[in-house]
Amino acid sequence: MTILALETSCDDTCAAVVTRAGEIRSNVVSSQGVHDRFGGVVPEIASRHHLELVNAVVDDALATAGTDLGGVEAVAVTQGPGLVGALLVGVATAKALAAARRLPLVPVDHLQGHVAANFLAPEPMEPPFVCLIASGGHTLLGRVRDHHGYEVIGRTLDDAAGEAFDKGARLLGLGYPGGPALSRLAAGGDPEAFAFPTGARVAGLDFSFAGLKTALLYTVRDLGEEETARRAADLAASYEHAIVEALMARVERALAAEPSP
Amino acid sequence: MILLALDSSTPSSVAAVLRADGRVVEARDDPPPGSRGEHAARLLALAEDAMAGAETAWDDLDRIAVGAGPGGFTGLRIGIATARALAQARGLPLVPVGSLDALAAGADAAGDEVVAAVIDARRGEVFAAAFARGEPLLEPAALAPDDLASRLAALDRPVRAVGDGAVRFRQELARAGISVPADDSSVHRIGADALCRLGAARAPAERDALLPDYRREPDAKPPQR
Numbered sequence: 251m252t253i254l255a256l257e258t259s260c261d262d263t264c265a266a267v268v269t270r271a272g273e274i275r276s277n278v279v280s281s282q283g284v285h286d287r288f289g290g291v292v293p294e295i296a297s298r299h300h301l302e303l304v305n306a307v308v309d310d311a312l313a314t315a316g317t318d319l320g321g322v323e324a325v326a327v328t329q330g331p332g333l334v335g336a337l338l339v340g341v342a343t344a345k346a347l348a349a350a351r352r353l354p355l356v357p358v359d360h361l362q363g364h365v366a367a368n369f370l371a372p373e374p375m376e377p378p379f380v381c382l383i384a385s386g387g388h389t390l391l392g393r394v395r396d397h398h399g400y401e402v403i404g405r406t407l408d409d410a411a412g413e414a415f416d417k418g419a420r421l422l423g424l425g426y427p428g429g430p431a432l433s434r435l436a437a438g439g440d441p442e443a444f445a446f447p448t449g450a451r452v453a454g455l456d457f458s459f460a461g462l463k464t465a466l467l468y469t470v471r472d473l474g475e476e477e478t479a480r481r482a483a484d485l486a487a488s489y490e491h492a493i494v495e496a497l498m499a500r501v502e503r504a505l506a507a508e509p510s511p
Numbered sequence: 512m513i514l515l516a517l518d519s520s521t522p523s524s525v526a527a528v529l530r531a532d533g534r535v536v537e538a539r540d541d542p543p544p545g546s547r548g549e550h551a552a553r554l555l556a557l558a559e560d561a562m563a564g565a566e567t568a569w570d571d572l573d574r575i576a577v578g579a580g581p582g583g584f585t586g587l588r589i590g591i592a593t594a595r596a597l598a599q600a601r602g603l604p605l606v607p608v609g610s611l612d613a614l615a616a617g618a619d620a621a622g623d624e625v626v627a628a629v630i631d632a633r634r635g636e637v638f639a640a641a642f643a644r645g646e647p648l649l650e651p652a653a654l655a656p657d658d659l660a661s662r663l664a665a666l667d668r669p670v671r672a673v674g675d676g677a678v679r680f681r682q683e684l685a686r687a688g689i690s691v692p693a694d695d696s697s698v699h700r701i702g703a704d705a706l707c708r709l710g711a712a713r714a715p716a717e718r719d720a721l722l723p724d725y726r727r728e729p730d731a732k733p734p735q736r
């Protein structure tokens with residue numbers, strides 16, 4: 251069984267060819283890179299670019315996998331959640347490809363897609379496991395018992411972890427999307443230089459990053475412009491450390507609560 | 512020529528098959544005025560309905576035509592994404608049809624009567640163009656209704672305006688002496704015959720270059736800091 255999969259939920263136009271056995275035969279990701287100057291993903295621009303790219307990305311994925319639509323047995327597509335206009339381009343494309351080739355269409359929940367990525371080679375993971383999804387749009391903990399779904403056992407009460415990165419980066423003047431820049435800067439800093447809140451004392455498996463962002467804002471204000479610039483690497487490292495600590499604490503709690511297999 | 516034509520540039524979803532014997536089979540969804548289109552749910556199913564009604568299989572098709580706008584952005588993208596993927600899946604040529612051209616072509620202009628095709632562009636604007644004997648007198652543009660009315664009046668010829676934008680802004684157009692057929696007249700909708708006729712006559716486009724005729728820049732203001 252060979253599956254062609256499309257994903258257009260945000261600003262990357264993606265297509266992959268995967269076998270039922272979990273082998274990734276191709277994985278084409280076309281990043282639009284046009285949103286940076288707007289300080290965020292602009293839905294209308296993302297939708298326009300998906301439409302420009304989607305068929306070529308599918309062609310590329312098929313060619314890289316050494317196959318064509320004749321070798322495809324099912325078409326999968328991210329159904330949501332995501333940017334509605336962006337999703338529609340991928341869904342309309344997948345539906346039409348499937349209809350015209352008389353192939354089954356498999357709509358996939360965006361987050362289930364993240365969970366299911368763990369089932370793929372070269373290091374497939376078999377349930378049961380606890381899955382942390384931490385992206386620009388989502389932060390949640392899932393308990394995975396089989397290949398068909400997951401139970402949400404923790405979610406963010408405010409920002410996603412990726413958003414916390416981007417917002418922190420903005421406070422440090424690193425532009426958008428600043429997450430990667432913040433991470434690079436953090437590599438040269440001291441993660442213990444500043445004690446940012448990790449919410450470790452908040453009980454349960456839910457996440458919250460609003461307090462952390464506020465703490466960084468006050469620290470930057472107290473330090474002043476010059477001192478902030480001088481200690482930017484330490485600030486970035488400490489901020490990143492706090493986010494990772496917050497994630498790790500919930501994962502450890504979830505694992506501790508899990509009956510051993 | 513056997514052709515499948517799609518249009519989703521207005522709230523209506525339209526699919527049509529032109530058969531080898533010249534007969535056109537149409538399948539369409541026309542939501543009530545003021546409501547949004549259901550292109551995502553309906554368009555492909557209507558295409559399959561039209562194909563079944565025309566006893567046409569995917570292998571029979573010679574080309575796919577699609578309404579390329581101007582019109583609603585989301586609807587246009589669904590129609591064009593659908594058409595492009597069908598063409599990709601079957602290796603078929605793809606032909607863009609201007610939505611305003613198709614609307615005007617369906618109005619059956621008499622003699623040198625001027626037909627203005629007017630699509631509601633929301634936010635108080637219309638997408639409009641005017642034609643006489645199939646030749647453009649006013650190029651497609653996004654306009655305020657009053658602006659359109661004065662441009663049409665300046666032609667100093669009898670003008671008939673059709674389309675959901677003509678219905679919506681009937682008063683503004685009537686003030687400038689432009690006639691608008693009754694609200695429920697079928698000339699206000701993009702029809703199967705016009706889509707198929709233009710789709711058969713026009714030259715195919717490169718698949719990846721077939722994009723909506725947006726006629727309006729995206730709303731992309733940098734977020735406030």
Ligand SMILES: [Zn+2]
Nearest residue numbers: 360364385387
């Ligand atoms: Zn995601």
